Amino acid sequence: MDIHDQSFRERLLTALADDPEFERETRWFDGSILVGYGDQSLWLKIYRGKAIDTLEFTPVFGYTFKIGGAPSAWEKLGSGERTFSDQVSAGSRHQATVEEMEAGGGAFRPPELAIEGNWVEVGRIYIGLIHLARCFAGCVTETAEVAA
Secondary structure, eight states: OOTTSHHHHHHHHHHHHTOHHHHHHTTTOEEEEEEEETTEEEEEEEETTEEEEEESSOOTTOOSEEEEEOHHHHHHHHHTSSOHHHHHSOSOOSOSSHHHHHHTTGGGOOOSEEEEEOHHHHHHTHHHHHHHHHHHHHHHHHHHHHHO
16 A cells, blocks of 8 residues: 555545544644554644644655554554554553463564654644544555555
């Protein structure tokens, strides 16, 4: 799947525009978020609760923070198999036995969706970030279903 595809980007912008909680939680944010999907990245400019621009590359002035992970992590979020909190927190979850947990890395398992950058801004718009991640994962899931 190509997240740089114009139709994907338009669906994502529409999903964010249609999410009143995203708008409410990012109302006072003026920054950019880099979203990573495998080895692809999509830069989003957020201003006063609206995603106003996307780029297929990171501009020279960078980003405020980024969130990214493997396609499988986004698919798990989009399908509802995992929650946002599960994906961004370290440690093992959803194992039936101690052996299964140890095989999966136990408490040392890194987050499946990694966040890095300005953690003050991440904390300020955390609920908005949850909504952005859900919208992005929903677009990933929708694209996969259309392709199948």
